Amino acid sequence: MKKLTKKSADLLSPKQQRNWDWRAAANFIAGGAGGSLLLWTALAGFSSGATRMAILLGLMLIGAGLTCVWFEIGRPWRALNVYKHVATSWMTREAMVAAVLFPVGGLALLTAAPWLVVVVGALGAAFLYTQARILAANKGIPTWRHPRSISLMVSTGLAEGIGFLICVASLSSQMIGTWGLVGAIALIAVRAYFWKSYLGGLHADGAPDGALSVLNGFDGRFLMFGHVLPVVAIVATLVGMPAQSGVLFVAGILMVAAGWTMKFTLVLRAAFTQGLALRHLPVRGCGVAGAAAKPGWTMTGT
Amino acid sequence: MTRYVMSIDLRRCVGCQTCTAACKHANATPPGIQWRRVLDLETGEFPNVSRTFLPMACMHCANPPCEEVCPTKATTKRADGLVAIDYDLCIGCANCVMACPYDARSIVHAAHYAYDDAAMPSEAARFDPARVAVSMKCSFCKDRIDEASVTGRIPGIHPEVTPACVNSCISGAMEFGDIEDPESNVSRLLDETQHYRMHEELGTEPGVYYIWDKS
Numbered sequence: 009m010k011k012l013t014k015k016s017a018d019l020l021s022p023k024q025q026r027n028w029d030w031r032a033a034a035n036f037i038a039g040g041a042g043g044s045l046l047l048w049t050a051l052a053g054f055s056s057g058a059t060r061m062a063i064l065l066g067l068m069l070i071g072a073g074l075t076c077v078w079f080e081i082g083r084p085w086r087a088l089n090v091y092k093h094v095a096t097s098w099m100t101r102e103a104m105v106a107a108v109l110f111p112v113g114g115l116a117l118l119t120a121a122p123w124l125v126v127v128v129g130a131l132g133a134a135f136l137y138t139q140a141r142i143l144a145a146n147k148g149i150p151t152w153r154h155p156r157s158i159s160l161m162v163s164t165g166l167a168e169g170i171g172f173l174i175c176v177a178s179l180s181s182q183m184i185g186t187w188g189l190v191g192a193i194a195l196i197a198v199r200a201y202f203w204k205s206y207l208g209g210l211h212a213d214g215a216p217d218g219a220l221s222v223l224n225g226f227d228g229r230f231l232m233f234g235h236v237l238p239v240v241a242i243v244a245t246l247v248g249m250p251a252q253s254g255v256l257f258v259a260g261i262l263m264v265a266a267g268w269t270m271k272f273t274l275v276l277r278a279a280f281t282q283g284l285a286l287r288h289l290p291v292r293g294c295g296v297a298g299a300a301a302k303p304g305w306t307m308t309g310t
Numbered sequence: 311m312t313r314y315v316m317s318i319d320l321r322r323c324v325g326c327q328t329c330t331a332a333c334k335h336a337n338a339t340p341p342g343i344q345w346r347r348v349l350d351l352e353t354g355e356f357p358n359v360s361r362t363f364l365p366m367a368c369m370h371c372a373n374p375p376c377e378e379v380c381p382t383k384a385t386t387k388r389a390d391g392l393v394a395i396d397y398d399l400c401i402g403c404a405n406c407v408m409a410c411p412y413d414a415r416s417i418v419h420a421a422h423y424a425y426d427d428a429a430m431p432s433e434a435a436r437f438d439p440a441r442v443a444v445s446m447k448c449s450f451c452k453d454r455i456d457e458a459s460v461t462g463r464i465p466g467i468h469p470e471v472t473p474a475c476v477n478s479c480i481s482g483a484m485e486f487g488d489i490e491d492p493e494s495n496v497s498r499l500l501d502e503t504q505h506y507r508m509h510e511e512l513g514t515e516p517g518v519y520y521i522w523d524k525s
Binding site: 020025027028032077080081082083084086087089090091092093096097098099100103142145146147148149152279281282283284285286287288289290291292297298299301303 | 319320321349351353354360362364366375377378379380381382383384399400401402403404405407408409410411412413417419442443444504506508509512514520521522523524
């Protein structure tokens with residue numbers, strides 16, 4: 009029989025959460041990228057064929073993420089209960105956006121009407137934002153509840169979306185244009201800024217040692233593969249390198265893959281619980297109170 | 311208004327885990343799941359070392375983050391301060407588990423028994439299928455609290471309407487009562503002592519007070 013019990017000492021320090029596995033991570037990974045792709049598609053001005061391809065891909069990504077979550081929840085046949093708490097729950101709001109997004113997205117897919125594409129883009133952006141707020145609302149996970157996680161999740165979603173759009177453009181022989189590529193570089197820079205800002209915020213405000221160790225270890229690879237290399241590839245295209253379509257496709261894939269790896273790391277590997285904290289140890293007899301205790305933290309933050 | 315809270319005198323707790331056992335007995339939680347647990351914390355360096363026992367469970371926060379994130383309204387804050395779960399509404403999404411900074415919630419996705427896959431008669435008799443694959447946690451023994459309003463007895467005074475952990479404590483470390491009543495045992499005790507609540511800086515306003523010294 010699988011051992012379920014834990015020693016008391018195991019429960020003292022923050023530990024990696026085990027309740028949300030890869031299926032929950034997949035919702036943030038695919039959903040954020042899909043929502044953002046819908047947004048950029050609305051702004052891209054592609055031909056109707058390429059627009060349809062991008063919308064289909066965006067809806068499939070969001071649908072895949074939500075399906076993964078459906079397979080994760082304990083009582084999937086009660087899933088419609090998720091709509092009951094719009095007043096405060098970002099998960100309810102995410103589900104409501106999705107409920108509108110799919111029929112409108114389906115219509116846009118059929119008609120490619122410009123105004124419908126714009127509405128779908130707005131709904132995609134809303135979906136991305138609700139996902140960022142779901143993570144940030146979880147006070148039990150210090151790396152999620154940090155206020156800068158919202159800008160990080162939104163910016164990485166936007167970078168992934170433009171990465172996918174570049175891939176769609178490469179495959180459908182659409183022109184992104186110089187200003188579009190410059191915009192992609194700007195989005196990569198924005199994500200790098202918010203990533204460093206987020207890491208700095210965690211160090212300043214405090215986080216479990218285990219979480220900081222994971223994120224610090226990921227930092228260099230994320231910046232290299234998700235930022236430096238795609239920018240080099242896009243710049244090479246801008247200066248007239250041959251095989252532009254293939255190079256841009258690789259740049260897009262790198263932008264997406266790096267963002268997805270970051271979200272996987274954030275949702276699973278760096279998701280340490282709060283742990284416990286004692287502001288004072290008890291005074292026994294005529295002794296004095298011991299120093300405050302916060303196992304698993306070296307910072308003084310919350 | 312009534313708000314039921316618990317006080318835990320860290321000076322008195324001896325780490326006997328009787329409250330843990332009493333909770334398991336009262337609530338028939340599955341193997342590996344403890345709504346109440348007593349942590350054993352060793353601090354300092356030899357020879358200046360200290361050992362502290364820390365009973366923990368759901369804090370029944372006045373501003374519960376679990377209630378805020380719950381998409382189904384399965385988690386609710388009652389008028390008397392208890393944070394309750396409706397197992398029939400919960401979808402087991404675990405958002406509340408992530409939101410709780412006290413690690414108080416758990417989800418068991420399949421029935422587990424103490425020995426192999428077969429339930430002992432005692433386990434079978436108390437097995438509740440409604441609690442499988444949904445979120446669960448300490449309820450402050452809410453069935454007992456609810457009985458108080460029927461019988462007129464006072465939680466924290468009369469054992470029949472007091473949480474099992476409080477009843478079982480061998481050292482009198484735990485008290486339970488209405489903090490809005492200045493004459494309650496909890497209110498008087500908190501007036502006489504120095505205390506804090508865990509992770510107060512997160513704005514959860516927990517309903518469990520840890521006493522660490524006299525006033």
